[in-house]
Amino acid sequence: MDPMPGPCTLTPPLETSGKEVAIYRDWKDAWEVLASKPLPPPPSAQPYEVDAERDRRVELGFEFMGKHYQTREAGDRENILGAMSNALLAIMRGAKEGELRWENPEKDFFWIATDNSRVPMDAQTALAFGQAAMSRKSALVQAGSDLKAMTPIPLDFAADKWWPS
Template sequence: MSFAVRNDLRGWRAVDGPDDLLGDEHYSEEQPELPVSIGASEVDAERDRRIDAGVMFQGVMYQSRATDRENIAGAAQLGFMAVVAGAQPGDLRWSNPGEDYAWIATDNSLVRMDAQTVVAFGKVAAERKQMLVFAGRDLKDSSPIPVDYADDKWWP
């Protein structure tokens, strides 16, 4: 196991113990505290984790991974077309006259939705992703990027 030593002329270096010291070096078993530098890739990873972590809509959590977002956007598009074609609020059979339209929540429950609700769901999901993208951009524009960049206080 190596330990850190400080030499005022040469900076920090690793040694195996006090017997490896040279001249004016000071032995310490503590590692030097190096400045932490957060890069854009760490912020991007946290942003992506949050985008994929789910989206809350009307008090219910839904999955929001890439395929989920694709499905939500497609359903919202179908819902919008149904509204334009005359689907009425409260009509749960707007997509298929034989059964109520429902979306599966993260707790595996079925949440019935009319076309207007599906459109609103799609809007909330898209807005959530956009807010996270812009929060990540703001963090990456910081100089330096805060060490606690993953803290909820930086994210919507």
């Protein structure tokens, strides 16, 4: 016969009144009667779930000067940061407000909004556009971090009340 796996006993549990519970304590090698069954820890969300919600919100895009812009993929965000860097360089080289050919002297600079409209941007606007995209993502990352620091993480972590609008 195989040995019994621990923790277990051949001793029957103690009698209980129905509102009590008998629990075998292997370190004592004895049964113990508790007033009620210990409650499991309350359910909570997991950090990876908060990360997924943060990423979902990042991919929803952002509003800038009355238009919505996409940030569905890392490539979208890289393109925005590239335009922001080019805009900063153009400003350092003397690009003026209202000047739309700061990136290419042959054509006006524009960014395509979610509705497929072409939004002309001077270098100052493109810089502000990039800063708005960075600020939006940063705010979402900070909100996610705040949620993950909570013990427990609220089950309604995906509710708008926890995230920047």
